[in-house]
Every structure is written in C-alpha cells, then in structure tokens.
Amino acid sequence: MSELWVEKYQPRKLREIVGQSKAIQDITSWAEGWKKGKPTKPAILLYGAAGTGKSVAAAALAHEFGWDLIEMNASDKRTLSEIKRVAGAAASAGTLFAGAGGRRLIVLDEADTIHGTADRGGYRALKELLEETRNPLVLIANDQYAIPWDLRMVCVLVNFRRLTVDIAIKELQRICRAEGITAEPLALKVIAETAKGDLRSAINDLQTFTLGKKRLTVKDLVLYRRDREVNVFDFLKQLLSVSSAKDARTLLWALDLPPNDALAWIDENIPRMVTDPTDLANVYDAISRADIFLGRARRGQAYGLWGYASDLMSAGVATSRGEHLKWSKFRPPSHIRRFARTRANRAVRDAVARKVAKRCHTSARVARKDILPCLGVVFKHDKKTAAAITSQLEFTDAESSFLKAMG
Amino acid sequence: MVEAEEIWVEKYRPQKLSEIVGQQEIVSRLQAFVTKKTLPHLLFAGPAGTGKTTAALCIVRELFDEGWRQNLLELNASDERGIDTIRTKVKDYARTKPIRDVPYKIILLDESDALTSDAQHALRRTMEMFAHSTRFILDCNFSSRIIEPIQSRCAIFRFRRLSAKEIEHMLKRIAHGEKLTLTPDAIKAIIYVSDGDMRRAINVLQTAAALEKKVDEKSIYDVNAIAKPEEVRRMLELAVAGKFDDARNKLHELLIDKGLAGEDVLEQVHREIFNLKLPERTKVELVDKLGEFSFRLVQGANERIQLEAMLAHFGLIKPKS
Numbered sequence: 001m002s003e004l005w006v007e008k009y010q011p012r013k014l015r016e017i018v019g020q021s022k023a024i025q026d027i028t029s030w031a032e033g034w035k036k037g038k039p040t041k042p043a044i045l046l047y048g049a050a051g052t053g054k055s056v057a058a059a060a061l062a063h064e065f066g067w068d069l070i071e072m073n074a075s076d077k078r079t080l081s082e083i084k085r086v087a088g089a090a091a092s093a094g095t096l097f098a099g100a101g102g103r104r105l106i107v108l109d110e111a112d113t114i115h116g117t118a119d120r121g122g123y124r125a126l127k128e129l130l131e132e133t134r135n136p137l138v139l140i141a142n143d144q145y146a147i148p149w150d151l152r153m154v155c156v157l158v159n160f161r162r163l164t165v166d167i168a169i170k171e172l173q174r175i176c177r178a179e180g181i182t183a184e185p186l187a188l189k190v191i192a193e194t195a196k197g198d199l200r201s202a203i204n205d206l207q208t209f210t211l212g213k214k215r216l217t218v219k220d221l222v223l224y225r226r227d228r229e230v231n232v233f234d235f236l237k238q239l240l241s242v243s244s245a246k247d248a249r250t251l252l253w254a255l256d257l258p259p260n261d262a263l264a265w266i267d268e269n270i271p272r273m274v275t276d277p278t279d280l281a282n283v284y285d286a287i288s289r290a291d292i293f294l295g296r297a298r299r300g301q302a303y304g305l306w307g308y309a310s311d312l313m314s315a316g317v318a319t320s321r322g323e324h325l326k327w328s329k330f331r332p333p334s335h336i337r338r339f340a341r342t343r344a345n346r347a348v349r350d351a352v353a354r355k356v357a358k359r360c361h362t363s364a365r366v367a368r369k370d371i372l373p374c375l376g377v378v379f380k381h382d383k384k385t386a387a388a389i390t391s392q393l394e395f396t397d398a399e400s401s402f403l404k405a406m407g
Numbered sequence: 408m409v410e411a412e413e414i415w416v417e418k419y420r421p422q423k424l425s426e427i428v429g430q431q432e433i434v435s436r437l438q439a440f441v442t443k444k445t446l447p448h449l450l451f452a453g454p455a456g457t458g459k460t461t462a463a464l465c466i467v468r469e470l471f472d473e474g475w476r477q478n479l480l481e482l483n484a485s486d487e488r489g490i491d492t493i494r495t496k497v498k499d500y501a502r503t504k505p506i507r508d509v510p511y512k513i514i515l516l517d518e519s520d521a522l523t524s525d526a527q528h529a530l531r532r533t534m535e536m537f538a539h540s541t542r543f544i545l546d547c548n549f550s551s552r553i554i555e556p557i558q559s560r561c562a563i564f565r566f567r568r569l570s571a572k573e574i575e576h577m578l579k580r581i582a583h584g585e586k587l588t589l590t591p592d593a594i595k596a597i598i599y600v601s602d603g604d605m606r607r608a609i610n611v612l613q614t615a616a617a618l619e620k621k622v623d624e625k626s627i628y629d630v631n632a633i634a635k636p637e638e639v640r641r642m643l644e645l646a647v648a649g650k651f652d653d654a655r656n657k658l659h660e661l662l663i664d665k666g667l668a669g670e671d672v673l674e675q676v677h678r679e680i681f682n683l684k685l686p687e688r689t690k691v692e693l694v695d696k697l698g699e700f701s702f703r704l705v706q707g708a709n710e711r712i713q714l715e716a717m718l719a720h721f722g723l724i725k726p727k728s
Contacts, residue, residue, distance in 0.1 A: 267712055272652055277722040280651060288703070288716035295707045299525065335711060338663050349666055354486075360417055361460050363483040363518055368666045370455075370607065371416070374614040377630065382617040388413045 005207045006200050009175055014060045017053045018199075019167040023158045027057060030156045031065055034103065034136045041156050043130050043137040045111070047144040048160030051198030055109065057160075058138045062105040067136070071107045084129050104135045111139035112146035123148055130154050162197025165189065171199060172206050176216075183216040190221050208254060231255060233330050236269050240325060245315035252314035259306050263290055263313050264333040270317055272328060279322030286316030348402045355393045372406065380407030415613045416606050419581055421458075424465045428605070429573040430458055433564045437462060441469045444509055448534065448543045450558060452550035453566025456604030462566075463515050463544045470509050478505050483517045485668070490526035494533050501537040511542050520547035523707055527554045534560065552705070568603025577605060578612060587616055592624035600631045638665075639675040643683065646721035654718045662711060669710025673701050676717070689724055696720050 011017045014024050023046070033039035046054040062069035111126075127150070130137065139155060141147060169185075169192045176183045191209075195202035210216050235255045242248050255262060267287050274280045293309035296302065349372075350364065356375065357367040379386040379400060390400045412418035421427045424434050424441065440446050446466070451459040464479075471478045480500045487493050497514060505512045522530060531554070534543055543561075547553055550563055575594055582589040593615075601608035614630045615622045638661060645654035661667045677697055680690050700717045704710055 263712070267715065271655075271715070271719070277649060277719075281716075281719045281723050284716035284719035288708070288713050291709045291712040292703060292706070295709065299523075299707050335659055335663065338659055342664050345664070346666060353666070356414070357483070357486070360414060361464060361481060361517075363485045365485045365518075365668050365671070366455070369668070369671050370610060371414075374610040375414075377614045378617040380617075385413055385617065388411070392413060 004204075005175060005179075006203045009171075009178070009203065010056055011053075011060055012063060014057060014064055017057055017060065018171060019163045020053055020057070020160055023053075023160055024057065026156065026158045027061055031061055031136065034065075038134065041154055042133050043139055043155045044158060045139045045141065045144060045147065045152065045155040046158050046160060047112075047141045049142065049162050049197055051195070051200030051202075052160040052162060053199070054140045054160050055107070058105065058107045058140065061138070062107075065103075065105070067103045067105040069107065070104050071109065084125065084132065105138060106133070106135055107138045107140065109140045112141035112143050123151055127151055127154075163199050164197070165192045168192035168195060168197070168199055168202050172202060175203065175206065179210070181210050181214055181216060183210075184218055187216050187218045187221055190218065232257065232265050236265065236330050239266070239270065239314065239318055240273065240321065242318050245311075245319055248314040248318035249311055252310050259294055259309055259313070263287065263294065263309070264336070266313050266317060268333040268335075269330050270321060273325045274321050275324045275326050276322050279320060279324075282320035282322075283317055286312045286320055290316065345402070348398050352395065352399045352402060355395070355399075359393055372403070376403050376406030378407070379403040415581060415585075416609045419577065419584070419609065421461055421465060422468060424462065424469060427458055427461060427465065428577055429569045430462070430566055433462065433566065436564070437466060441466060444470065446470070446511070446513075446542045448545070448561040450545045450547070450550060450553065450561035450563045451566060452547050452553075452563065454548060454568055454604065456601075456606035456608070457566040457569060458605065459546045459566055460515070460517060462564075463513075463546065466544070467513050467515075470513075471505075478509070478512045480512070480514045481517070482514065484521040485518045490522065490529045493526075494529065497533055497537060497541070501541050505540070511540055513542050513544060515544045515546070517546045518548075519545040520549055520552035523705065524554055527557060531556050531560070569605055570603070571598045574598050574601060574603070574605060574608050578608065581609065581612060582622075585616065586620070587612075588621040590621075590623045593622045593627050596624045596627035596631075600627065639672060640679050640682075642718070643676060643679060643721055646718040647683075647685075647724050649722055651718065651722055654721075655715055658714055658718060659711070662714070669704050669714055670701065672710075672714060673697060673704070673717075685724060693721070693724075 014028060017024060027044060027046075030039070030041070030044050046057060048054060058071075059069060061067075108126075130151075139147070144152065144157060144159075169188050172183070172188045172192060175181075176188075187209075188206075191202050191205050195205065206216075209220050213220075232255065235251055238251050239248060242251060252262060257265070271280060271283055271287075274283055290309045290312035293305045293312065297305035297309065349368070353364040353367040353372060356371050357364045360367065360371060362371075375389070378389070386400065386404070389395070395403075424438050427434050449463075451462065453459055467479045468475045480496065482493055482496060484493070487496070493516070500514070501512065503512075516530075519527075519530075534557070545553070545557070545561065550558060550565070575598065578589060578594055578597060581587075589612075597608050597611055600611060611627060611630055612622065615626045618630070619626055638657060642654050642657040642661070645651075645657060658672070661672055662669065677694065680693055680697070683690070685693075696717065700713050703713050
C-alpha cells in the first residue's frame with residue numbers, strides 16, 4: 001500500500017466533510033467567536049462514533065482559519081502539563097506563520113480516556129487548562145458522557161453522527177472513479193453497510209479489497225469480516241503463508257486488535273503448528289522479544305515501542321516459523337478460558353493464602369508455594385488440628401474444604 | 408495470644424533475638440542496636456527460611472514491648488499492587504506518632520527485591536521523605552537486586568543457610584514440644600530436603616506428623632513429594648520429549664490453577680536442571696538461558712509468554728542416550 005486512501009482523500013476544507021452539515025455550521029460559528037477574543041466557551045467538544053470526521057474537521061478548521069494545529073494525546077498527565085504550557089502561551093508569540101489572529105488550535109484527541117489512564121487529577125488539570133487557555137481548544141471523544149458534566153458545561157457540544165449507507169456509498173464511488181476502479185454497486189453497498197457509519201473503515205476496506213485490482217465484485221467480499229474473530233482467524237492463516245517481512249507487517253497493521261491481544265492470539269496458535277524444535281525456539285524468541293517491548297512500552301508509557309513489538313510478532317514469527325507446519329484449528333487464547341474456568345477456585349485459594357500469609361508474616365506468594373501444600377495434608381489427615389487452625393484463621397467452609405481437597 | 412498457635416512455623420518462631428538459632432554475629436549486632444534504641448535502615452539479604460523476618464519481628468518486639476504491633480507496618484512487595492500502594496500505605500502509617508519512647512516506627516518490607524528498579528527508586532524517595540519518623544527493614548533474597556542508592560542507606564546483613572546442626576536443634580525442640588517420635592534418619596532426611604531453609608524443615612515435619620506421630624525417613628520423603636510438586640519436573644520432561652503442547656498446558660496449570668509465581672517456577676526449574684539426564688554442557692547452557700528469562704521477568708515481561716519460550720528452548724535438547 002503506497003498511500004492510504006483515507007489520507008489521500010481526506011477533506012481539506014470543512015465544507016468537503018460529508019454528512020455533518022449541522023456540526024460544521026456549529027464549529028464555524030464557534031471559531032468565528034475566537035476572532036473577537038476568548039469566547040465564554042473556549043473549547044469545543046466533538047463527539048461521536050469512530051470514522052465520522054471529527055479529527056478531519058479539526059484539521060480542516062485550523063487550515064481554514066490559518067491557525068497552527070497542535071495535536072496532542074491527552075491520555076497521560078505529563079502531556080497535560082505540557083499542553084497547559086502550550087495553550088497558555090500568548091497568542092501572538094510562538095507561531096511562525098502568524099496569520100489571522102496568529103492563534104494555535106490545540107486538539108486533544110481521546111479526551112474521554114483521560115480518566116483511568118492518568119490519575120484522578122487528569123480532568124482537574126483539563127479544567128484549569130480551559131480557564132487559562134488563550135488559544136482555541138478542540139476536545140475529541142467517542143462518548144460525551146465519559147466526560148464530567150462540569151467540563152462539558154464549558155464546551156460547545158457538537159455531535160458527529162454515523163454516516164448513512166447512502167452517503168458512504170457516494171464517497172466510495174467518488175474514490176473508485178478517481179482510482180479508475182469499476183465496482184459492482186452491490187459490493188459497495190456491502191462495504192458501506194458493514195462499516196456501520198464509520199467512513200474511515202469503509203474506505204480502508206475498499207482499499208484492501210481492491211489491492212492490485214481495477215475491478216471489485218461481490219465475490220471479492222466473500223472473506224469479508226463479519227466480526228472481529230473472523231478477522232483474527234484470517235490473519236493467522238495468512239501469517240502462516242506470507243513470506244516477506246514487509247507483508248507480515250502489513251497483515252498485522254490491517255488487524256484491528258491491540259498489540260497485547262494480537263500477541264496472545266499469535267502465541268496461542270502459531271507455536272502449535274510449528275513442528276521443528278529449532279523453528280519453535282526461534283518463533284518463541286520472536287514472541288518473547290515482542291512481549292519485552294510491549295512491557296517496556298507499558299511501563300515507560302513509550303508507545304512508540306509498539307512498532308518494534310508488532311514487527312517481531314508478525315515479521316519475526318513469519319520468518320522463523322519454518323516450512324513444515326502441522327495444521328490444526330485456530331482457537332482463542334486458552335489461558336483466558338483457563339482463568340475464567342478456575343476463577344471461583346482461585347478466589348478461595350487466594351483468600352486462604354492471604355490469611356495464612358498474614359498469620360505467618362509472609363507473602364501470599366510464599367504461602368501458596370510453601371505453606372498451603374503442607375496445610376493441605378494436615379487438613380486431610382488431622383481433623384483436630386484442622387479444626388483448630390480453621391477457627392484461628394477464621395476459614396470459611398469453602399476455604400477449609402479447599403485445603404482438604406488439596407491434601 | 409490466647410489461642411494456641413497451630414501452624415508450627417509460627418508456634419516455634421523465636422520471640423526474642425536471643426532465641427534465634429544460628430546467625431550469631433548478626434544477632435549480636437542487632438542486639439546492640441536494640442540496647443541503644445538507635446536503629447539505622449536495615450537490609451536483610453539471604454535465602455528463604457534463614458530468619459530474616461524473625462529477626463525483624465524480634466527487633467520490633469524488643470524495642471516496643473507490648474506496643475509492638477502498633478509500631479510496625481508489615482508490607483510485602485510481591486503482594487502489594489505496585490509502588491503506589493506501598494507509598495500510600497507508608498504515608499498513612501507514618502503520619503501518626505510512635506507510641507513509646509522510641510522516636511520512630513518500623514516498616515518491614517518483605518521480598519523487596521520483587522520491586523522493579525523503577526519502583527525501588529520511588530521507594531528510595533519514600534524512605535527519604537519519612538526518614539525522620541520511620542525506619543525501614545528490607546528483606547530480600549539477593550542484595551544485588553537492590554539498587555545501590557538503597558543499599559548505601561542501609562546497614563546490610565547477610566543471612567546464611569542454616570547448618571545441619573542448627574536445624575536438628577530446632578527439630579528436636581519441636582518433637583519434644585509436640586510429643587513426636589522422630590528417628591535420627593528422619594532428621595537427616597529433613598535436613599537433606601530442607602536445604603538450610605528452617606521454614607521448609609518445620610513445614611515438612613508438621614506435614615509428616617499429621618500423617619503419623621512417629622516420623623521416620625520414609626514419611627519425610629513421601630511428604631516432600633507432596634510439598635514440592637513433581638509437576639515442574641514433569642513439565643520439563645514433556646518439553647524435552649518434544650510434547651510442547653502438553654508442556655505448555657502444564658505450565659498454565661502451575662501459573663493459573665496453582666497460582667505459582669513465574670519466578671518460583673523458574674527457581675524450581677533451576678533446581679531440577681542438574682538432576683535431569685542431560686549432557687553436562689547442556690545443563691550449563693540451560694542455566695544461562697534460565698538466567699536470561701529470569702532477568703526478563705524482573706524487568707516486567709509477561710511470565711506466561713517468557714516461560715513458554717523457555718519450554719521451547721528445552722525442546723531443542725537432545726537427551727543423553
């Protein structure tokens with residue numbers, strides 16, 4: 001894929017954005033307000049489903065008003081203080097191309113994920129930011145109600161609606177014309193319907209299915225993903241046949257799963273099909289190295305490392321899996337099922353371990369490993385001592401039965 | 408305590424420094440601290456079951472007498488969810504004044520080498536922040552896993568494995584207290600399986616005694632098989648035999664059903680390696696690999712995936728014919 005069509009055909013002007021005329025009108029009048037200084041509502045909240053044009057509208061807005069665009073991800077607190085610094089700066093200072101008003105448009109994507117990722121102070125910092133800002137601010141979120149009401153109060157609320165099938169089809173047709181592709185009307189309809197109002201995914205799908213072709217028929221869409229799992233299965237199947245590192249990487253990019261989940265699926269399925277021990281060890285080198293990068297990314301909040309993890313789990317696995325594969329059915333990560341299946345028992349086990357650990361001045365970990373097996377034998381064979389320990393540590397019936405079953 | 412203690416590791420835990428078996432030099436230096444009522448931060452390093460926690464508890468008891476419980480906060484690095492919880496607990500605890508005439512309270516942080524180095528740096532700052540009102544006693548297996556800045560703030564004590572004689576002494580005391588018959592062969596067997604770990608020795612004895620009041624060599628070895636799961640060995644055999652799927656399944660059972668920590672599984676594997684029927688050179692190469700995986704776990708990698716990778720490496724071994 002040389003260029004992503006979603007970027008190539010991205011609207012540059014507000015009026016080019018389809019299906020959101022009311023939203024565009026609201027955005028424009030809010031932005032006009034900034035020409036006369038800071039309005040009472042300094043921020044605008046664009047909310048709605050994915051792929052409906054929110055980010056595109058923010059970019060087009062900056063472009064049309066001649067404002068510098070500063071995009072930031074609000075999901076951690078460190079960036080928030082950084083945003084504060086940028087937003088609070090004098091409007092005239094700082095910008096090289098001081099056009100109309102010389103302002104900066106600050107765009108905070110994923111504004112609904114601040115809560116939970118950073119600490120509770122995240123929204124407070126954001127509110128302060130709204131009070132102090134001397135520049136227009138755009139918050140982007142999927143769910144407006146994920147943002148506290150007092151913050152919403154000081155924003156102009158703009159809803160981006162899911163696009164209708166007709167509008168999506170029209171856009172797909174426009175791209176087909178520009179790319180010289182003949183498409184069956186029904187094929188475009190299937191893509192548009194499956195996208196459920198998400199134009200970005202519709203365009204991405206169109207590009208995927210017409211890769212290297214000038215014709216698109218309904219038949220091409222037989223493998224079309226009906227849900228996420230089909231997509232994963234398809235991905236795994238192709239990972240077992242792809243031969244270049246680049247193709248493997250592209251495959252993973254097309255998969256709509258966070259890297260941790262993708263790794264779990266790969267880890268569950270690919271090793272089972274590798275027959276040669278050397279290949280298996282190599283495959284696991286790639287998987288375990290990918291895991292290391294994911295861990296580093298998580299702990300250092302250095303999500304740029306995801307790129308390396310992704311390459312290792314896709315290209316690394318594809319280039320080391322060898323030729324001799326034994327096929328078996330793909331299945332979801334088994335450790336998740338195991339966790340679900342053993343949940344009740346583990347809860348009892350851990351409750352026992354915590355009580356014992358507290359009593360014996362040690363960790364639940366040591367209790368599980370060293371003390372519980374011994375207590376199990378005591379509980380099975382020595383009723384009197386078992387009863388005494390039960391009352392001393394206040395074991396429930398379930399807990400003492402658990403120990404008895406262990407012995 | 409009104410109720411009789413039934414878990415022997417607690418029942419027979421020394422209450423005073425003078426009752427501690429072994430570690431004489433350490434004990435006498437600790438006693439000097441207690442007498443003068445001055446305590447630096449302490450770092451206790453050494454294998455499991457050598458008296459680190461006991462020594463810490465004795466210090467607190469002797470410093471504060473019956474008020475010891477109020478002046479001690481016990482934390483366990485492997486159980487607390489991250490440094491933030493530890494920090495919060497320390498903060499809440501350090502806010503109140505110590506109760507008696509000792510001007511500080513004690514925080515005992517067990518398994519402190521379970522903290523990543525980032526977390527240890529945060530811990531260091533916490534130690535500084537409350538230095539005027541608290542003293543830390545840090546327990547760990549390896550002092551080398553503790554970052555330099557913490558080491559340099561602590562008086563370091565290295566606990567060694569207990570000798571056969573020291574363990575025998577304790578076993579006889581318990582046998583007397585519990586009215587057990589303990590044959591000399593049984594004592595030897597316990598010493599052998601416990602490997603200088605007093606907690607293990609006492610656990611094995613209590614388990615065997617639950618089966619039969621007369622404890623002999625055979626009952627010790629039977630019990631040891633229960634207390635020390637054979638499953639780790641079985642898992643390795645499956646991996647070496649090329650049955651990767653089964654080996655991996657076993658691993659998941661250990662980690663998820665049994666709730667063992669990845670590091671504990673690795674440690675068991677480490678112990679087993681030299682007992683496997685493998686070329687000697689291979690054993691050493693495997694130990695090298697294990698060290699690498701262990702390091703990755705310390706660095707915060709996912710234990711399931713890393714241990715699966717370890718099993719894949721065991722599959723490369725050609726068993727000695």
